[in-house]
Amino acid sequence: MNAVTVRAKKVSESMVHEHTYKVFPNDLNSYGTVFGGMIMATLDRIALVVAERHSGETCVTVSVDAMHFLAPAGQGDILLYYASVNRSWRSSMEIGVKVLAENYQTGEKRHILSAYFTFVxxxxxxxxxEVPQVIPDTSTEKRRYIEAGDRRDRRRKEAEERRASRENNN
Ligand SMILES: CC(C)(COP(=O)(O)OP(=O)(O)OC[C@H]1O[C@@H](n2cnc3c(N)ncnc32)[C@H](O)[C@@H]1OP(=O)(O)O)[C@@H](O)C(=O)NCCC(=O)NCCS
Structure with missing residues (x-):
């Protein structure tokens, strides 16, 4: 794809909606809850799918914003993964991800984590x-689009500070 063929795309064209994963005993840590690294690896893969669908290009993870596990998931739970592109710039895209844990007996769903990946x-x-721009349609997509701009400003500021700090240490 080149600059001439890059077109704006809707969020719905690349999103992953409710990828399900059944938790088995080999997914647990020593504490008996789901090993966080397994969830992180799956998220990176699913977010990559969204970035590559949106861009039509090969993408790499360049950064992940802070990831906080809000609640544990346990054996028997069903993990529900959601991922969609929030916004793109010249060559980078922010992909928002969310994971819920569903208790199949009660139907109760718990929010396990949300995070933001940047792919290039x-x-x-x-x-x-260059990648296609994002067309946000729904009110949620529009809110995420605006908020992604604030996060990018912060990431660029932090990247600049890291660069300056490295130069000072050399
Ligand atoms: C991705 C990579 C090629 C970017 O290199 P670079 O020299 O920073 O390239 P550029 O300055 O042209 O920046 C490219 C884009 O990356 C973005 N970017 C760079 N560092 C970033 C960071 N820490 N967080 C978010 N975005 C970042 C820039 O903002 C730019 O986006 P834009 O084109 O939409 O404005 C380089 O950082 C790389 O190869 N990283 C390793 C990626 C990888 O291997 N990932 C797998 C994990 S092992």
Missing amino acids: ALDENKIAV
Whole structure:
């Protein structure tokens, strides 16, 4: 894909809605709850699918905002994964992810975590390439689009501070 063929795309064209995963004993940590690393790896993979669907390019994870586990999931639970593109810039995209744990006996759903991944689309020479802009349709998509702009400002500021700190230490 090149700049001429890049077109804006709707969030619904790339989203992953309710990918389900049944928790078995080999998914648990020593404490008997779901191993967080398993959830993180799955999230990275699902968010990558959204980024590659949106961009039509090969993408790499460039950053993940703070990830907080809000509640544990346990054996027998069903994990429900959601991921969608919030906004894109020149070559990068913010993908928002959410995980719920469902108790299949009661139907109760608990919010396990939400996080934001940034992916960059690269060409065959590993050069960052232009990606389609996002068309937010619903009120939720519009809110996420605006909030993603604030988060990008913060990430760029933090990246700048890290760069300055590295230079000072050299
Ligand atoms: C992704 C990568 C090519 C970007 O390199 P770079 O020199 O920063 O490239 P650029 O300055 O052209 O930036 C490219 C985009 O990345 C974004 N970016 C770079 N660092 C970022 C960060 N820490 N957080 C969020 N976005 C970031 C830039 O804002 C830019 O986005 P834009 O084009 O939409 O404005 C490089 O950081 C890389 O290869 N990282 C390793 C990725 C990887 O291997 N991931 C797998 C995990 S092992």
